Amino acid sequence: METKVKSIEDVVFGEELPVYLPDTSLKKSAEFASLVGWEGARFSNHEKAKEEGLAGAMMPGILNQAYFSAMIHRWAPNSTLLSIDTIFRAPVIADQEYSMQATVTDIDEDQRIIEIDLIMSNQKKETRVLGTARIGL
């Protein structure tokens, strides 16, 4: 069972959060895109996405961002997300495997704020999404 971080004193500089393997199925992508009103085929149909010049149907960027948020909350359930900035460097294609890594890069014990670097990469270890989150703990 994974250890949950309960307070800032539990956090170590350079600590890596448990790797998160997000559900990148086309079904999940399509359902999420529909929920947020993005009905375009580029999120729900590989063939039609290819007709648009993509490598396949894409995962919505905000879903990947939301996965990072969930990853942090699983590690530190008591934390409050203060900000998250994600850069979409390249498309995340549905039905392919990706992993999400996060590393603690700053701990401000006075303000009780932690900064975390975020990376989402494919099986070739190519970065697809990167970013930074600040959490209160």
Place this chain on the structure above:
Amino acid sequence: MIADIERLQEKYLNKDFDVKNFLIEAETTVRFAWLSGETHPKFIDTDHPDFQAPPTFVGSLAGSRILPSDFPRFGVGMDAGKSVECFAPVRPGDEIIGKSHLHEIYAKTGRSGRMIFIVTRIEFYDKKENHLANSDSRIVIAERQHGN
């Protein structure tokens, strides 16, 4: 070429161009939480005393338009990133107000020409004018080359 970017900055930055109300529905925020893997009860249990939308939920709320109506067209825009700042929880059942403005305009020149980056910020407020969150959308536009 910097001058045209400076003119855009002067004309458009920090000026509201859209205001839109959003009714935050529990069914939607809970579904958002489930689909993105949030398991904390405050995001998925409507009876939790601190029930709230997941923090990145505001990133899914779009204004009536992404750019000002008279903003020049440089080419096709691509989604280059999203940023969210959270100041207070967004509560399902509440109606919140989103005010959009251009927060940043800048250019970078690479091998394939000039790329223009535009950051549209939506500031979200509750009915008492409390600032709840900011959601930034970063669009990158590959500038059309002459003859293309």
